[in-house]
Amino acid sequence: MTREARDTCLPSRTWFKSSYSGPNNNSCVEARMTGVGVDIRDSKDPEGALLSFDSGAWRDFLLRLNH
Template identity: 50%
Template sequence: MTPTPPRWFKSSYSGNDDADCVEAAISPTPRLAIHIRDSKNKDGAQLSFTGGAWSGFLRSVRPQG
């Protein structure tokens, strides 16, 4: 079975003019992974996180309160 390529979407925190755009994709298989890339360089480097690592990152950067 061929893996399905990730479906990329623009971050809601990116600007409207596409000058500073971050894209994300979620791959549910074989295990949950979150992928991040620069929309201006789609073939460039990507960061990948497990679901647990991404949740930990979000907890550390969200305002407390």
């Protein structure tokens, strides 16, 4: 694992919006690194349900996006 990849997997309590979300875009998701994977939630419903992916599933998802 590269240092860059390792650093992006460090645990964070901070949610961040998709880089595709603009300041006026109401259709976006937020993510946070958990240390063992990634949590995803709807930015319009931060207290609602979230999806949790382990690091392997998240990596596979991102690799498929780039193909």
